[in-house]
Amino acid sequence: MAAVVLGALFLASCSSDLPQSSLNPQSVEAEQIDRLWDLVFWIGFGVFVVVEAALIYAIVRFRKRPGDEAEPKQVHGNTRLEIVWSIIPVVILAVIAVPTLTTLFDLRRPAEGDFLRVEVIGHQWWWEFRYPDILDGDGRPLTTANELHLPAGTTSELQMTSADVIHSFWVPSLAGKRDVVPGRFNYLKITPDPGTAGDMIKGQCAEYCGLAHADMRFRVFLDGESDFEAWSAEQLAASPVPTEGPEAAGYETFTALCTTCHQAKVETPEGTVDVIGAALGPDLTHFGSRTSIGAGIEDNTTEHLAEWIDNPASVKPMSPEMNDLAAGRIMGMPDYGLDDQQIAELVALLEMWK
Amino acid sequence: MAMTTTEDLGYTPSTKGLWSWITTIDHKRIGILYAVSALVFFIVAGVEALLIRMQLATANGTLVSADAYNQLFTMHGLTMVFAVVMPIAAAFQNYFVPLMIGARDVAFPRLNAFSYWLFLFSVVLLTSSFFLGGSPDGAWVGYAPLSTQITEYVRMDYYSIGAQLLGYASLGSSINFVATIFTMRAPGMTLMRMPIFVWMTVVTSFLLIFSLPVIGVGLWQIFFDRNFGALFYEAQAAGDPLLWQHLFWIFGHPEVYVLILPAMGIISEVLPVFSRKPIFGYAFVVFSGIAIGFLGFGVWAHHMFTAGMGPVAEAGFGLATMLIAIPTGVKIFNWIGTMWGGKLTFPTPMLFAIGFIAMFLIGGISGVTHAVVPANTQQHDSYYVVAHFHYVLFGGAVFGYVAGAYYWFPKWTGRLLNATLGYWHFWLMFLGFNLTFAPQHILGLDGMPRRTYRYAEGMGWDLWNLMSTVGAFLIAVSFLFFIWNVIVSYRNGKIAGNDPWDARTLEWSTTSPPPVHNFDEIPIVHHQDDFWYQKYGEDEGGRAVRLTPEQAGKPDVVEETGGIHMPSPSYYPLVSAAGVAVLGAGLVFISSGVIGFAVLAAGAVVTLWGLVGWAAEPVTRGSH
Numbered sequence: 009m010a011a012v013v014l015g016a017l018f019l020a021s022c023s024s025d026l027p028q029s030s031l032n033p034q035s036v037e038a039e040q041i042d043r044l045w046d047l048v049f050w051i052g053f054g055v056f057v058v059v060e061a062a063l064i065y066a067i068v069r070f071r072k073r074p075g076d077e078a079e080p081k082q083v084h085g086n087t088r089l090e091i092v093w094s095i096i097p098v099v100i101l102a103v104i105a106v107p108t109l110t111t112l113f114d115l116r117r118p119a120e121g122d123f124l125r126v127e128v129i130g131h132q133w134w135w136e137f138r139y140p141d142i143l144d145g146d147g148r149p150l151t152t153a154n155e156l157h158l159p160a161g162t163t164s165e166l167q168m169t170s171a172d173v174i175h176s177f178w179v180p181s182l183a184g185k186r187d188v189v190p191g192r193f194n195y196l197k198i199t200p201d202p203g204t205a206g207d208m209i210k211g212q213c214a215e216y217c218g219l220a221h222a223d224m225r226f227r228v229f230l231d232g233e234s235d236f237e238a239w240s241a242e243q244l245a246a247s248p249v250p251t252e253g254p255e256a257a258g259y260e261t262f263t264a265l266c267t268t269c270h271q272a273k274v275e276t277p278e279g280t281v282d283v284i285g286a287a288l289g290p291d292l293t294h295f296g297s298r299t300s301i302g303a304g305i306e307d308n309t310t311e312h313l314a315e316w317i318d319n320p321a322s323v324k325p326m327s328p329e330m331n332d333l334a335a336g337r338i339m340g341m342p343d344y345g346l347d348d349q350q351i352a353e354l355v356a357l358l359e360m361w362k
Numbered sequence: 363m364a365m366t367t368t369e370d371l372g373y374t375p376s377t378k379g380l381w382s383w384i385t386t387i388d389h390k391r392i393g394i395l396y397a398v399s400a401l402v403f404f405i406v407a408g409v410e411a412l413l414i415r416m417q418l419a420t421a422n423g424t425l426v427s428a429d430a431y432n433q434l435f436t437m438h439g440l441t442m443v444f445a446v447v448m449p450i451a452a453a454f455q456n457y458f459v460p461l462m463i464g465a466r467d468v469a470f471p472r473l474n475a476f477s478y479w480l481f482l483f484s485v486v487l488l489t490s491s492f493f494l495g496g497s498p499d500g501a502w503v504g505y506a507p508l509s510t511q512i513t514e515y516v517r518m519d520y521y522s523i524g525a526q527l528l529g530y531a532s533l534g535s536s537i538n539f540v541a542t543i544f545t546m547r548a549p550g551m552t553l554m555r556m557p558i559f560v561w562m563t564v565v566t567s568f569l570l571i572f573s574l575p576v577i578g579v580g581l582w583q584i585f586f587d588r589n590f591g592a593l594f595y596e597a598q599a600a601g602d603p604l605l606w607q608h609l610f611w612i613f614g615h616p617e618v619y620v621l622i623l624p625a626m627g628i629i630s631e632v633l634p635v636f637s638r639k640p641i642f643g644y645a646f647v648v649f650s651g652i653a654i655g656f657l658g659f660g661v662w663a664h665h666m667f668t669a670g671m672g673p674v675a676e677a678g679f680g681l682a683t684m685l686i687a688i689p690t691g692v693k694i695f696n697w698i699g700t701m702w703g704g705k706l707t708f709p710t711p712m713l714f715a716i717g718f719i720a721m722f723l724i725g726g727i728s729g730v731t732h733a734v735v736p737a738n739t740q741q742h743d744s745y746y747v748v749a750h751f752h753y754v755l756f757g758g759a760v761f762g763y764v765a766g767a768y769y770w771f772p773k774w775t776g777r778l779l780n781a782t783l784g785y786w787h788f789w790l791m792f793l794g795f796n797l798t799f800a801p802q803h804i805l806g807l808d809g810m811p812r813r814t815y816r817y818a819e820g821m822g823w824d825l826w827n828l829m830s831t832v833g834a835f836l837i838a839v840s841f842l843f844f845i846w847n848v849i850v851s852y853r854n855g856k857i858a859g860n861d862p863w864d865a866r867t868l869e870w871s872t873t874s875p876p877p878v879h880n881f882d883e884i885p886i887v888h889h890q891d892d893f894w895y896q897k898y899g900e901d902e903g904g905r906a907v908r909l910t911p912e913q914a915g916k917p918d919v920v921e922e923t924g925g926i927h928m929p930s931p932s933y934y935p936l937v938s939a940a941g942v943a944v945l946g947a948g949l950v951f952i953s954s955g956v957i958g959f960a961v962l963a964a965g966a967v968v969t970l971w972g973l974v975g976w977a978a979e980p981v982t983r984g985s986h
Contacts, residue, residue: 026809052731059698081703082640104730111736187669
């Protein structure tokens with residue numbers, strides 16, 4: 009009894025107010041895994057209690073007592089017992105194996121019917137998300153970074169690959185992790201519970217990928233149907249090229265420096281839509297609409313953003329000195345030595361680009 | 363009957379001074395060298411672990427930089443696996459396998475010395491990276507293409523060359539143990555009379571012989587990718603990053619059993635002695651060990667359940683992994699069966715042996731949860747896995763080797779370790795260990811990935827991390843008790859005599875410490891646990907009865923004529939190993955041009971000198 013309480017405490021201790029917990033499942037897939045985990049946990053816990061109890065019993069019962077000098081019987085073994093305790097684990101494992109296999113094949117089955125496709129591309133040390141079925145007038149897919157929006161209640165299938173080294177996409181409350189491997193595609197299905205609409209859930213890279221692996225985080229926003237549509241429409245739109253004020257000055261700096269690595273889809277006052285810059289870093293078209301910067305490591309506030317532009321490596325470890333643009337190797341954002349005014353102008357621009 | 367004195371050995375072995383250690387080819391001294399080295403590197407790896415835990419004690423720790431942290435955890439893993447646990451196993455195997463089978467040395471004493479020196483110099487090379495160019499920072503698994511990505515610095519060259527050379531050292535000693543055990547057992551010591559520890563040495567040796575070449579190839583591929591523009595792991599050139607994972611884990615999983623099986627062997631020696639009963643189900647314990655060895659080669663891909671192999675392969679490897687629980691369970695049940703009905707006493711070795719069972723069980727159960735593939739995709743690369751393998755490799759292996767240290771220290775030194783300090787060591791370590799690693803299960807399930815130098819506030823991880831850090835310091839304190847114990851007991855410990863535990867196996871039949879030639883007379887073996895049966899018979903109820911001197915008579919020994927031939931000391935193994943290590947250093951810096959090539963050439967010359975000298979050296983000096 010006490011043991012069961014202990015086990016329940018172990019599980020309970022893990023389920024309150026945890027933004028990134030596998031024990032707090034919020035999707036069909038994570039719930040399937042969690043049910044399997046519960047089964048295995050309690051079986052394992054039972055084995056633990058029985059075997060440790062036998063061990064403790066042996067320690068207490070068969071300890072040599074003072075004055076007892078008799079030698080024990082020299083038992084060499086017992087074949088029947090050996091067979092019994094070889095078979096018991098087989099039975100226990102069979103009980104575990106069956107739901108393991110059914111759940112495994114279920115989870116790995118490709119998404120069917122009506123589902124949303126999302127492309128996930130891992131980069132050192134940020135996430136690129138593209139929606140190949142959500143296109144603008146020129147056929148360009150919705151592209152964003154570090155903040156994934158998924159419709160609650162419907163299935164999304166993530167097609168994942170990497171631009172550099174191996175990463176792993178992990179949102180414990182929504183799905184088991186899946187590695188993001190250069191040169192191949194891995195797939196992950198996520199069907200968030202309808203009740204999660206409006207929630208934000210945290211995830212992060214789970215495969216060690218170098219210097220800032222710990223800071224390769226992301227946020228998943230679960231939207232109701234209309235919210236998701238509103239969000240996609242907003243994200244598909246181009247951002248305006250500012251014509252006056254600090255934003256316009258910021259735009260000058262942006263096109264001189266930032267577009268070396270960052271891309272943005274902009275609309276001139278004359279109404280022409282243009283994609284400027286190189287797609288080596290996160291797309292910044294709607295940067296102002298994001299809640300975080302630096303791949304989920306800080307909230308997107310004016311101070312944090314200014315700090316980041318001033319000296320990126322002070323916020324997040326990076327090694328921009330190892331960037332090799334020709335080879336497409338980007339290992340961080342350089343410190344361009346901008347003065348306070350230039351920084352303020354850039355911040356104004358980026359905050360305008362909601 | 364041959365009466366042996368050192369004059370009969372054909373030379374007078376010098377037993378004092380640095381030179382005697384440098385030139386030693388005595389398996390016992392090499393065992394001690396392994397043990398002392400392992401202890402020193404354990405302190406290094408322990409300090410690395412404490413720095414890691416201090417960094418993670420609170421959210422957003424700033425004690426060390428991300429760059430330093432990544433080197434620290436990589437070196438902690440490499441050091442613990444290759445420079446602590448493997449050599450401490452080698453220490454016990456070197457010292458005790460010949461003694462336990464009634465042999466006078468290993469089959470190839472000079473190869474044995476070469477293996478030790480190559481191990482030592484390789485670890486020195488690897489550790490020197492802290493000061494010369496930076497340490498490996500790609501995790502002990504060295505996953506490509508991260509490990510081949512940055513060639514501007516040599517960190518992962520240290521990894522590929524260091525691990526390569528350590529592999530050669532292990533390969534040498536594995537071949538040595540197999541040859542020794544299969545050809546040099548005393549008369550009557552049939553395979554099924556060998557102590558379990560010797561059996562586990564056979565299994566681990568074969569595991570290494572078959573698995574090290576695989577990673578050897580992989581490590582050279584990493585080296586070639588890094589230094590010569592080979593593209594084995596470059597996806598954009600149709601190379602395959604997952605190939606490395608397969609090669610690594612075909613070695614890496616058997617390696618886990620290499621680390622744990624010798625500890626299981628030690629437990630299987632300690633438990634019968636302090637239960638005053640033979641091991642329960644000898645044949646089942648032996649064959650379950652062999653089964654673990656075989657199955658260990660068929661489960662490597664359970665380290666890759668998130669890599670995208672496809673559900674059929676995942677199902678197969680998941681089921682194979684579950685199968686390993688069966689022989690492992692058999693071992694645990696037989697250990698408890700050994701204690702069952704015995705007369706248990708609890709000196710320090712027994713405490714650690716029981717601690718092993720209690721803690722290893724937890725690691726075994728969490729191991730089964732990894733085999734549940736969908737659950738594995740939540741656990742993989744999280745702190746849950748860190749907790750699991752520390753329960754296996756610290757709660758299991760380290761507890762087991764510490765049990766061995768308390769058990770065999772009297773045979774090494776002639777003196778017992780202090781029991782009171784031993785109690786403190788055990789209970790502090792037991793408490794500290796659980797405090798450190800139990801909370802990490804929860805951290806992992808709550809989403810904390812491993813190999814992360816910091817974490818944010820508000821994740822619900824703060825308390826568990828703090829507990830874990832406190833526990834790590836308790837473990838450190840417990841080992842201060844151990845080190846203090848070793849120092850004071852070595853000088854002033856209670857005199858042990860030949861057989862302080864009233865034990866069962868042949869190493870206890872000779873003096874403590876044993877003479878250079880181990881046994882004056884080679885025993886003829888009639889039983890499993892032969893030494894016990896020289897002391898005890900059984901009454902009609904099966905109870906042990908001490909034999910009177912008349913009943914016992916004189917032990918049956920091999921009649922030898924003439925002197926005992928022992929190989930003479932040599933420094934050429936050390937010279938050769940040093941040459942190979944210098945050669946390795948040259949390879950590490952090969953991309954820096956002239957310096958690299960100069961060091962490489964110097965290493966080659968020294969290696970050649972060592973090997974030629976070794977080959978030309980007469981086998982024995984003097985006459986006998």
